[in-house]
Amino acid sequence: MTRMLSMRDVRKTYSTGVVKVDALRGVDLSVDEGDYLAIMGPSGSGKSTLMHIIGCLDIPTAGTYELDGTDVSKMTEKELAEVRNRKIGFVFQQFNLLSSLSALRNVELPLVYAGVPAAQRKQRAMAALDKVGLADRVQHRPGELSGGQQQRVSVARALVTDPALLLADEPTGNLDSHSTAEILDLFAELNGAGRTIVMITHELDVAQQAKRTVFIRDGLLNSTDALLAGTVQ
């Protein structure tokens, strides 16, 4: 099985003025192709920092991070942008859809930045929207869609580039239980078809949908700390 994501002793230190914050203090993490990993942790645990580094939105202060065979830990901003575009599909808690664009145009966005020609772009965006069950809503603006539908649009946007990794940051945090179930079913279905998924969450029942769960606390991972799971809940 192919190693999709591999972190070795990843550290991240922020210095805000005089205060130095060690957000990550030596994280080792491996995710194989087809895996479905949930990362849990309380606020202030370094969960968001880890998500940023996995998503190539930020680079580690120390340590190595390989994504799909490429070392991304020392990349420039331009190179990181290209890696994000090609290898990662993001699903955010706030959906982060552009309100002035139709669902179709929102899903097309990553392809626009990838330089895909218009005709092919539209075809692929339609296919992605079809996959999340929104083929009949392509011309709707985000404001005309329910929360669950908006999150499905953003899943379609994450899938449209056929990325190596689907990275979801609290994907159900803004959804009711019905929509939450819908999204989690969709993730399970995608994973069943071989898609690698990493999901950050603080809800245990959401994390339980994943194949495995790791916990982060004070900038360190602990994959077997069952007690910690209890405290999170």
Place this chain on the structure above:
Amino acid sequence: MEWSETIKTAVAALNARRMRSLLTMLGILIGIAAVMLTVGLGQGTQQQITSQINALGSNMIIVSPSQTTTSGGFRGGGGAASTLTTADAAMLADPTVAPDIAAVAPISSVSGSLQSSSTTWTSTVVGTVPDWQTVRAREVASGRFFSTSEVDSAQSVAVIGSETATELFSSVNPIGQSVSINGQSFTVIGVLAEAGSSLSSNEDDTVLVPLTTFANRLSTSTSVNSVSSIYLSGKDADSLSAAYQQVQTALLAAHQVTSDDADFSVSTQASLVETATSVSGVLTLLLGGVAGISLLVGGIGVMNIMLVSVSERVREIGLRKALGATPAVIRRQFLVEAGILGTLGGVLGVTIGVVGAAILTLTLSIDVAVSVPVTLLALVVSLGIGLVAGVYPASRAAKLAPIDALRSE
């Protein structure tokens, strides 16, 4: 990312904030329209001055009296009395003195109250000689000009301008009619063909009488022989500077002065055009400069609104970066937005400028010139202003870290 996509996205962003975009464009619009109108007005005025001076006659040289600027010799002490005389004119007419001069017309003028049998009118009364026709390149529409013998014998005859004829005699044929000028009776023998209006006076509202008659019966000057100026015409354009030198040299010798304290000044049509256009050129530059400042203010408006736009759209920028937009793509996005604001403002400004120029041309009877190069320059400048104003906001957008941008609420 393709250019067409960049432009499409920029237009969508500007369209989403339509009112604000329009107001921002207004700044550029006003600046461009103001520059176009002031420059056009200046150019139009220059063209008009040039054509009016050229209409005075061809190859013309004008000698005017001037006070000496230095200590003021006995000639300069004479107050308003002219330093030029009929003797000067006679000397310049001598081909051995000034071989390149073709015609000499001494001029004296006074404001005259005219009275025909039916009405009264006020006009400029000019005393001169038959050569005036040659020098000023004017034709007689009906009747005839007075002759040299009529000048020599100081006949009371008058040639009047077309407008003067209409005012005094309306539909009656003026030839042979009697007109009273400042209480003196004259017979109208000719009417001039129309010339159009000139710089200082209406060339069609004038009365010409023989110089001698003028001196005897109309002049207010103490000296019978003095004239207010001498108009000369050179043989042709090529010998004009030689003619100019001959006039200058002959008059300096006759007046026994050096060129430093000359009591007269000699100018050619070319030098008149040069003086007039340099004055209006400076004025155009000044007005254009003020208008240019308003354009600068418009540019600052674009920069300001782009900065506001960047800080409002931090989250959007963050998202676009997360989805794979490189800093260069984000920078280009905002530069294109600013460029479109500038260019659209410029296009509207040029439109207003062209319409305004047409309206001014109609209402001011000054030809407000709007040339194609000026229009193209205005468009290029407005695009340039947009781009320059966009550089700083665009690089701020490009430098935003994606995580900071996404975090911002």
